[in-house]
Amino acid sequence: MTGAVQVERADVAVVGGGPAGLAAATALRKAGAGKVVVLERESAPGGIPRHARHQGFGLRDLHRSLSGPRYAARWVELAAGAGADLQTETQATGWTDVGELELTSPRGRSLLGARAIVLATGCRERPRAARLVPGARPQGVLTTGALQQLVYLLGESPGRRAVVVGAEHVSFSALLTLGHGGARAVAMVTEHPCHQTFAAFRAGAALRFRTPLLTRTALTAIDGDQRVEEVELTSLDTGRVQRLACDLVIFTADWIPDHELAVLAGAALDPGTRGPAVDSAFHTTRPGLFAAGNVLHGAETADVAALSGRAAAESVSRHLHGDPWPTSRIPIECQAPLHWMTPSAIVAPNAATHPPFRLRAREILGARQVEIGQDGRTLWRGRVKRLLPGRSARLPGGWTGAVDSDGGPIAVHIV
Amino acid sequence: MGGVFDYDVAIVGAGNVGAAIARELARFELKVALIEAGRDVGAGTSKANTAILHTAYDAKPGTLEARLVARGYALLTAYADEVGIPLERTGALLVAWDDEELQRLPAISERAVKNGYDRVRSVGREELYGKEPHLGPGALGALEIPDEHIVCPFTPVLAFATQAVLAGVDLRREERVTEMQRLERGWRLETSRGSLTTQWVANAAGLHSDEVNRLAGHDEFTVTPRRGELIVFDKLSRPLVRHVILRVPTAITKGVLVAPTVFGNVVLGPTAVDIERKDDTSSTAEGLAYLQAQGRRIVPELLAHEITAVYVGLRAATESADYQLWADGGARYACAGGIRSTGLTSSMAIAEHVRDELAAAGLELRERKERLPVVRMPSLGEAQLRPFADSARIAADPEYGRVVCFCERVTRGEIRDAARSPVPPVDLDGLRRRTRALMGRCQGFFCGPSVAAALAERAGLDVAGLQEHPL
Numbered sequence: 001m002t003g004a005v006q007v008e009r010a011d012v013a014v015v016g017g018g019p020a021g022l023a024a025a026t027a028l029r030k031a032g033a034g035k036v037v038v039l040e041r042e043s044a045p046g047g048i049p050r051h052a053r054h055q056g057f058g059l060r061d062l063h064r065s066l067s068g069p070r071y072a073a074r075w076v077e078l079a080a081g082a083g084a085d086l087q088t089e090t091q092a093t094g095w096t097d098v099g100e101l102e103l104t105s106p107r108g109r110s111l112l113g114a115r116a117i118v119l120a121t122g123c124r125e126r127p128r129a130a131r132l133v134p135g136a137r138p139q140g141v142l143t144t145g146a147l148q149q150l151v152y153l154l155g156e157s158p159g160r161r162a163v164v165v166g167a168e169h170v171s172f173s174a175l176l177t178l179g180h181g182g183a184r185a186v187a188m189v190t191e192h193p194c195h196q197t198f199a200a201f202r203a204g205a206a207l208r209f210r211t212p213l214l215t216r217t218a219l220t221a222i223d224g225d226q227r228v229e230e231v232e233l234t235s236l237d238t239g240r241v242q243r244l245a246c247d248l249v250i251f252t253a254d255w256i257p258d259h260e261l262a263v264l265a266g267a268a269l270d271p272g273t274r275g276p277a278v279d280s281a282f283h284t285t286r287p288g289l290f291a292a293g294n295v296l297h298g299a300e301t302a303d304v305a306a307l308s309g310r311a312a313a314e315s316v317s318r319h320l321h322g323d324p325w326p327t328s329r330i331p332i333e334c335q336a337p338l339h340w341m342t343p344s345a346i347v348a349p350n351a352a353t354h355p356p357f358r359l360r361a362r363e364i365l366g367a368r369q370v371e372i373g374q375d376g377r378t379l380w381r382g383r384v385k386r387l388l389p390g391r392s393a394r395l396p397g398g399w400t401g402a403v404d405s406d407g408g409p410i411a412v413h414i415v
Numbered sequence: 416m417g418g419v420f421d422y423d424v425a426i427v428g429a430g431n432v433g434a435a436i437a438r439e440l441a442r443f444e445l446k447v448a449l450i451e452a453g454r455d456v457g458a459g460t461s462k463a464n465t466a467i468l469h470t471a472y473d474a475k476p477g478t479l480e481a482r483l484v485a486r487g488y489a490l491l492t493a494y495a496d497e498v499g500i501p502l503e504r505t506g507a508l509l510v511a512w513d514d515e516e517l518q519r520l521p522a523i524s525e526r527a528v529k530n531g532y533d534r535v536r537s538v539g540r541e542e543l544y545g546k547e548p549h550l551g552p553g554a555l556g557a558l559e560i561p562d563e564h565i566v567c568p569f570t571p572v573l574a575f576a577t578q579a580v581l582a583g584v585d586l587r588r589e590e591r592v593t594e595m596q597r598l599e600r601g602w603r604l605e606t607s608r609g610s611l612t613t614q615w616v617a618n619a620a621g622l623h624s625d626e627v628n629r630l631a632g633h634d635e636f637t638v639t640p641r642r643g644e645l646i647v648f649d650k651l652s653r654p655l656v657r658h659v660i661l662r663v664p665t666a667i668t669k670g671v672l673v674a675p676t677v678f679g680n681v682v683l684g685p686t687a688v689d690i691e692r693k694d695d696t697s698s699t700a701e702g703l704a705y706l707q708a709q710g711r712r713i714v715p716e717l718l719a720h721e722i723t724a725v726y727v728g729l730r731a732a733t734e735s736a737d738y739q740l741w742a743d744g745g746a747r748y749a750c751a752g753g754i755r756s757t758g759l760t761s762s763m764a765i766a767e768h769v770r771d772e773l774a775a776a777g778l779e780l781r782e783r784k785e786r787l788p789v790v791r792m793p794s795l796g797e798a799q800l801r802p803f804a805d806s807a808r809i810a811a812d813p814e815y816g817r818v819v820c821f822c823e824r825v826t827r828g829e830i831r832d833a834a835r836s837p838v839p840p841v842d843l844d845g846l847r848r849r850t851r852a853l854m855g856r857c858q859g860f861f862c863g864p865s866v867a868a869a870l871a872e873r874a875g876l877d878v879a880g881l882q883e884h885p886l
Contacts, residue, residue, distance in 0.1 A: 104809070104826075109805070109816070125860055126721075130722045134702075137696065143857075225694075263651050
């Protein structure tokens with residue numbers, strides 16, 4: 001960095017102005033936090049919902065059903081109304097040695113130091129390259145994220161015949177976006193034995209778009225010269241290969257948290273979620289640094305992210321009031337075929353309140369008895385209705401009161 | 416010169432070699448055309464190389480390639496400094512993984528000396544792991560090649576072309592030469608866009624250099640495209656690798672390397688498979704699996720990182736072990752064909768060589784009074800001060816503070832500059848090579864359409880045509 005660099009101070013810096021960041025900032029301001037700055041790198045705050053025109057946003061947090069853009073606008077209103085300082089076109093690009101954020105905006109290069117920093121940077125879908133799908137590299141290969149911006153922000157037509165890879169919430173959202181953009185999904189493929197979205201969403205899409213869902217099927221190659229011409233689909237059960245003509249391939253889901261700032265800060269990542277490992281009070285392993293929302297795990301719906309931000313705000317608030325940073329944590333370990341649970345540790349000594357936990361499996365398991373134990377002692381046992389890899393099951397947090405602060409790791413397994 | 420001819424020299428192919436020749440000839444009183452069949456300069460075989468600045472320590476002694484790579488190394492290093500081509504002095508380690516490989520190291524050192532490079536040094540096991548702590552287990556020792564470095568694979572050709580265009584070279588993109596007709600004292604070239612006449616032709620057509628050679632009435636060699644797949648890992652893996660990590664070469668291949676890139680990533684590759692089609696830049700399941708297996712041995716922790724991109728390059732391999740560089744004075748034709756991956760390093764030396772061959776064959780070279788225009792290329796390297804981090808620059812122009820491509824921190828100011836540059840991009844791939852936009856981990860998830868819109872707005876292009884980024 002060269003030249004005179006301005007240093008700003010805040011009580012809380014929230015990185016990311018999507019649902020989680022805006023909800024955290026709103027709650028913090030309401031709880032009496034002083035200067036709360038939200039850093040948003042896009043030209044407008046609101047995050048991913050800004051690009052998702054369909055209804056259904058806001059059920060759990062705002063208790064109503066809104067379109068994505070309306071939902072985003074509502075959270076912007078709430079945060080601004082609560083007195084949060086929303087800085088757009090401002091990207092946090094790294095850290096100084098003393099833990100200030102390095103910022104770039106049209107106003108210049110600056111540093112922001114804060115008593116607490118909340119990472120709410122969200123997640124992204126793995127693009128084609130990250131999934132190592134071989135074949136030609138023509139135009140017409142997109143993620144849902146890029147597709148939605150193309151259709152909703154630029155009003156462009158993405159193509160005509162799409163193959164959608166993935167069958168989760170976002171995949172069905174992609175179907176809607178394709179419809180709005182004048183394209184038709186000729187197939188939806190998933191390597192799993194069934195889809196993982198709400199039954200109603202699936203049924204609605206099936207009725208409206210008549211897109212066949214090909215389960216236990218992998219997209220094994222892309223072909224085309226300038227533009228996508230066809231894809232190769234391989235059955236995981238029979239090995240049968242079929243080719244399907246299309247001019248668009250949409251890679252959906254397969255989320256990866258945007259964890260760059262967490263890694264650069266030296267915060268440990270959870271090996272399961274690939275997001276920063278947080279304890280039940282949203283502390284990362286780096287003092288002063290909290291994380292909330294979809295940076296903690298693959299995408300949940302926007303309202304779940306907002307609720308995560310709101311819950312994290314409570315803990316941030318206590319930190320501002322002098323609660324010491326926990327010196328140790330009791331890790332939560334999932335046994336296969338479970339994949340991860342987040343938060344992935346319990347604060348020790350045990351804090352008073354705990355948010356719900358979210359649990360995912362490595363494969364589609366459906367309803368199972370799950371047990372949480374410590375040193376051979378059962379802390380919680382119950383039936384979990386839906387154990388999936390692409391969508392979390394919600395577990396209550398009440399059992400944490402029984403955790404022995406001096407005990408061993410907490411084990412989560414299927415009975 | 417000139418007279419009834421449209422040009423004194425027409426260079427066919429605007430990759431590293433062709434653009435370097437154009438820049439070299441631009442220093443003389445000549446009317447030069449640089450004709451490129453592709454959409455852009457450096458968009459063919461030049462764009463997917465391993466981006467290593469070679470010392471020629473391992474070249475076949477006595478070959479033209481050995482001499483020109485060594486000379487090109489000196490020229491390109493100085494030129495990088497002059498115009499701002501990203502270059503990092505990492506050095507290389509050639510690692511022996513078994514006894515047989517270990518026993519072959521002395522011969523490699525001896526060959527380096529025969530090539531005039533005497534700085535190769537033997538490194539013991541302990542020192543090796545001290546230098547590369549994340550190297551996989553089982554390495555027995557290594558050779559250090561302290562001057563084998565990493566360089567930007569994209570900027571050299573753009574710098575050559577920019578300087579050439581500013582000096583008056585006529586860059587003609589998207590124009591394929593389809594026929595060459597001998598005239599009494601030159602050539603008529605039929606192209607996809609019409610025809611032109613020129614006194615001399617220089618063939619720098621890369622993968623297609625054998626075809627152009629045949630159009631010129633010659634038939635000395637055939638190009639067999641050799642596919643090289645590369646996997647680029649996320650920037651967060653960069654701390655794992657400090658040097659270019661090489662394998663002991665076999666009779667068939669130099670083997671797979673792991674190296675940092677000047678953009679702050681780590682690259683793993685290349686594969687080496689001869690294929691049929693010169694436009695088949697597909698990646699293959701086998702190739703990618705092979706690279707992963709190699710990577711798992713060389714730097715196991717690398718495989719835990721996210722993959723940002725897969726690139727596929729086609730090397731212009733021929734039946735000969737050496738470059739095809741010569742001039743036919745009678746025909747007023749020079750050939751610079753069969754240049755493989757070392758061409759990035761040797762391009763400026765090849766240009767000098769072609770200049771001398773042309774002069775010896777009768778092309779009159781009179782140096783211009785004015786020097787080549789001064790150019791300064793964009794700071795794309797992680798080791799350079801990039802606009803987003805440059806307070807003074809943002810203060811002078813806030814567009815350098817407006818980040819559009821978040822992963823790579825590319826600003827609107829840089830996209831505007833690229834669009835206004837003497838050799839502007841015509842597509843998103845061209846923008847990527849000029850600015851790094853869309854090169855990063857999200858591959859357009861967050862910013863693809865807005866980057867396209869920013870380029871379209873500045874370059875007067877159509878968003879619909881740019882909308883999707885070929886991954």
